[in-house]
């Protein structure tokens with residue numbers, strides 16, 4: 001699995017200017033005028049097929065909604081709040097047009113409240129289901145996790161819709177939060193999601209984004225820190241089939257000293273026109289001394305006709321860092337691995353399945369939500385079954 | 399019964415400068431229950447022979463035949479060959495990240511046996527085979543060959559030999575990189591396999607020390623893509639004393 005291994009810790013030289021904003025992520029603003037309709041040439045839009053966004057760049061408020069089913073353990077509350085209240089609570093503002101539209105069009109916001117020091121063993125599960133791709137839905141969610149609380153939040157997206165959502169996670173000091181967002185949409189869904197996380201002092205946040213379904217899925221996971229000692233682990237897994245566009249954009253903004261970010265995203269691609277994009281932006285501000293960051297993206301290309309774009313970006317404004325590194329690799333099946341397995345009697349398809357399982361296995365284990373792990377393994381299995389069938393059809397047709 | 403018959407096998411690989419012939423007509427028959435040792439200098443084509451019999455796609459067969467109990471092996475896929483009873487212990491076993499040894503072994507055993515092994519006895523069998531190779535039980539939860547030391551990889555190959563129980567085993571320098579204790583452990587494993595009914599072994603090595611533990615019936619000197627001379631165990635002793643000089647001299651230069 002070493003086709004284009006880029007050099008680890010290829011670090012850009014420190015810049016003299018103390019910029020407040022970074023070119024890696026446009027500044028937050030609720031004002032739509034600050035987010036003009038993109039042409040597709042912008043750095044942040046150049047990988048995304050704009051035509052397939054279908055109304056999410058200029059759409060209006062709508063009455064359509066996602067069906068919501070929630071499992072709320074005792075002590076956790078979910079309520080509707082106004083847009084003004086969301087802002088007053090410290091919502092992290094939208095950085096792009098679809099997110100700004102979500103803020104403008106969603107009406108109010110949904111607030112999930114986990115009180116300080118609540119230790120919630122059972123995962124909070126929010127299932128959002130779309131009715132039809134004719135629906136245009138705007139989402140606005142705020143998660144407030146009190147200091148020293150411990151909680152797991154699982155979001156499951158299924159069905160069909162065109163959906164843009166602005167989500168903010170305000171994580172209190174010393175809290176431990178595990179968030180998983182599963183995009184398991186039907187084939188025609190379009191989903192633009194912006195998750196922004198503010199990590200409290202000495203808090204730990206694990207955020208996992210998993211994308212299997214949808215015609216076009218573009219997810220942001222942004223992290224910033226409210227104080228020193230915060231730690232973020234950003235994980236991701238995606239499996240793109242024929243014609244699917246799955247894009248994951250990460251931004252770790254080290255705006256406080258002694259903070260950590262650790263990013264691992266893995267993806268598999270199969271079928272004509274399967275396209276994945278991974279952008280890993282890390283900014284280490286001048287103030288952010290003694291931080292550690294590592295980001296990694298690996299892609300496994302299972303068939304011809306797929307494209308995996310992978311762009312790590314490390315922007316460093318201080319020389320006083322503990323460690324910074326990145327790795328990005330895109331590879332096909334390793335012939336030697338397949339030969340080894342097959343030389344033990346294992347059929348070619350079974351060998352491919354083992355290798356893909358192996359590829360995702362350690363990541364799935366890291367998610368740390370046992371009730372979900374099994375389901376993820378099964379979904380990977382189901383995705384693979386498509387490929388396996390396809391391969392044999394190709395062989396017969398050849 | 400198990401007879402591996404290699405007749406006039408010719409093999410080439412594709413290189414940047416076009417095809418390159420590596421095996422230039424290898425003939426070798428391993429009869430029921432026999433152990434053959436192949437010794438030869440670096441680059442003479444020993445691994446090429448092993449890989450070609452196992453069906454590695456890099457090696458292109460340009461002539462000759464290979465049969466196992468009279469059945470053509472060369473038309474079979476890699477996994478069909480294994481299911482037919484061939485086993486290759488590799489010189490450089492491959493790492494398969496994320497796939498546990500236990501999952502790998504069970505999948506392989508199921509493929510070869512045609513049905514899943516009985517869980518209770520299987521776990522015992524696996525632990526026993528690992529234990530006999532001085533690999534503790536934690537190895538079954540580790541990823542295949544990942545982070546294994548050179549010696550551990552070789553012992554893992556022999557544990558597989560015991561569990562998968564092929565008809566004919568080709569051991570490509572299984573003894574290289576083993577310390578004295580590991581060499582004994584591995585030899586005992588191979589000997590246990592040989593004690594089973596009618597098993598054939600083709601043992602590729604550079605060193606006579608392993609032949610003190612695993613006594614071959616025949617020894618072949620392999621030079622420049624063919625068998626230069628065959629004999630009994632005494633041939634190995636001669637090689638130990640005099641090296642390959644006598645055989646290399648007979649080969650035209652430039653090969």
Ligand SMILES: Nc1ncnc2c1ncn2[C@@H]1O[C@H](COP(=O)(O)OP(=O)(O)OP(=O)(O)O)[C@@H](O)[C@H]1O
Pocket residue numbers: 411412413418420438439440441442443444445446447456489
């Ligand atoms: N893909 C290849 N391209 C070019 N030459 C190759 C290729 N594969 C094998 N060879 C050459 O074929 C020859 C035989 O290699 P092989 O690995 O079979 O030797 P060997 O007898 O096993 O050697 P050793 O004792 O070092 O293991 C070598 O000269 C090797 O460089």
Ligand SMILES: [Mg+2]
Pocket residue numbers: 444445446489570571
């Ligand atoms: Mg060799």
